[in-house]
Amino acid sequence: MNAMSAEQASAPVTKDALRSVLLAGERPSRPGPVLTSLTFGWRALLKIKHVPEQLVDVTMFPIMFTLMFTYLFGGALAGSTQEYLQFLLPGILVQANVMITMNTGITLNTDIQKGVFDRFRSLPVWRPSPLVGALLGDVMRYSIGSAIVITLGLVLGFRPEGGAVGVVLSVVLLLVFSFCLWLWTMLSLILRTPNSVAGVSMMVMFPLTFVSNIFVDPKTMPGWMQAVIEVNPITHLATVVRGLMHGSVPAGEIGWVLVSSVLLVAVFGPIAMVLYRNKK
Numbered sequence: 001m002n003a004m005s006a007e008q009a010s011a012p013v014t015k016d017a018l019r020s021v022l023l024a025g026e027r028p029s030r031p032g033p034v035l036t037s038l039t040f041g042w043r044a045l046l047k048i049k050h051v052p053e054q055l056v057d058v059t060m061f062p063i064m065f066t067l068m069f070t071y072l073f074g075g076a077l078a079g080s081t082q083e084y085l086q087f088l089l090p091g092i093l094v095q096a097n098v099m100i101t102m103n104t105g106i107t108l109n110t111d112i113q114k115g116v117f118d119r120f121r122s123l124p125v126w127r128p129s130p131l132v133g134a135l136l137g138d139v140m141r142y143s144i145g146s147a148i149v150i151t152l153g154l155v156l157g158f159r160p161e162g163g164a165v166g167v168v169l170s171v172v173l174l175l176v177f178s179f180c181l182w183l184w185t186m187l188s189l190i191l192r193t194p195n196s197v198a199g200v201s202m203m204v205m206f207p208l209t210f211v212s213n214i215f216v217d218p219k220t221m222p223g224w225m226q227a228v229i230e231v232n233p234i235t236h237l238a239t240v241v242r243g244l245m246h247g248s249v250p251a252g253e254i255g256w257v258l259v260s261s262v263l264l265v266a267v268f269g270p271i272a273m274v275l276y277r278n279k280k
Contacts, residue, residue: 030124031125032126033126033128033129033132036125036126036129036133037126037128037129037132037133037136038133038136039129039133040120040129040130040132040133040134040136040137041132041133041134041135041136041137041139042133042137043133043137044107044133044134044136044137044138044140045137045140047107047137048137048140048141054103054107054141055141055144057099057100057103058100058141058144058145058148059144059145059148061096061099061100061145062092062093062096062145062148062149062152063148063152065092065095065096066088066089066092066149066152066153066156067152069088069092069215070084070085070088070156073215074088077215077216082157085153085156085157085158086158086159086246087217087242088214088215089149089150089153089158089245090170090238090241090242090245090246091212091213091214091215091238091241091242092149092214093146093149093150093170093171093174093241094174094209094214094234094237094238094241095209095214095234096145096146096149097142097145097146097174097175097178098177098178098181098205098208098209098234098237099205099209100138100141100142100145100178101138101142101178101181101184102184102197102198102201102202102205103138103141104134104135104138104181104184104185104188105183105184105185105187105188105197105201106184106188106194106197106198106201107134107138107188108131108134108184108185108188108189109188109189109191109193109194109197110194112188112189112279113193113194117130117276117279121276121279127273127276127277128273128276131185131272131273131276134185135179135182135185136179138178138179139175139178139179142174142175142178143171143175146171146174146175150167150171160245160246160247161245161246161247162244162245162246162247162248163247166244166245166246166247167244167245169244170240170241170244170245173237173240173241173244173254173257173258174237174241176258176261177233177237177257177260177261180261180262180264180265181264182264182265182268182269182272183204183264183268184197184201185268185272186268186271186272186275187200187201189272189275189276189279190275208232208233208234209234211225211228211229211232212229212232212234212235212238213229213235213238213239214234214238218230218235233257233260233264236253236256236257236260237257239253240253240254240257
């Protein structure tokens with residue numbers, strides 16, 4: 001009996017025997033890009049659930065800037081806080097959401113430092129899924145930030161002439177642009193620490209948001225600065241959001257924003273994927 005057991009144990013495993021064990025049941029189909037991206041997006045939302053401190057920038061930042069600029073500078077810039085609020089709030093909506101996007105790069109870099117992305121790259125899924133999913137999850141954060149800014153504005157006296165339709169369309173366009181900001185994703189794969197990602201992102205984002213038409217009309221600025229503001233994509237985004245909220249539909253500006261969104265993905269998306277594929 002022992003001799004037979006030893007003989008069976010030492011017998012070579014045939015391909016048919018191995019296949020019958022591995023294929024004992026029906027093999028599940030490989031998940032597609034949409035499903036895997038949504039799964040990673042759900043993971044990003046779960047991280048917010050377990051670490052609600054991530055919503056501090058989404059809640060406190062827009063409230064602070066709205067109140068500070070409205071009541072500190074509104075009277076001096078526009079003659080009254082109410083009049084200035086009608087101009088400022090769409091711009092603050094743009095600034096708050098665009099600056100919130102920096103958290104995407106910081107979160108991704110944190111996952112990289114912890115080795116989480118090494119596990120993701122070993123999975124049999126569509127390669128960009130972890131990156132796309134992280135951006136999809138952050139869309140919820142942008143939506144929360146937009147709702148807070150608009151609600152606060154309505155409480156303070158902001159009245160959009162474009163009505164609910166104009167507000168919704170402006171927020172949708174803003175979410176599209178924010179999703180396309182793959183710049184922070186690229187930086188998260190280049191820089192070594194989350195702190196360095198945050199520092200570089202602030203150095204890029206502060207000039208883009210302040211040297212624009214978010215806070216004041218560029219007509220009051222020097223000619224050379226007006227030229228810089230004119231080519232700033234944040235300027236065009238703020239113009240579109242402001243126009244939609246106040247009842248005008250700047251078709252040319254909307255096209256400009258959509259084209260710039262596509263260009264952002266076309267330029268930074270492939271670079272991010274190459275860096276992600278070669279990350280060690």
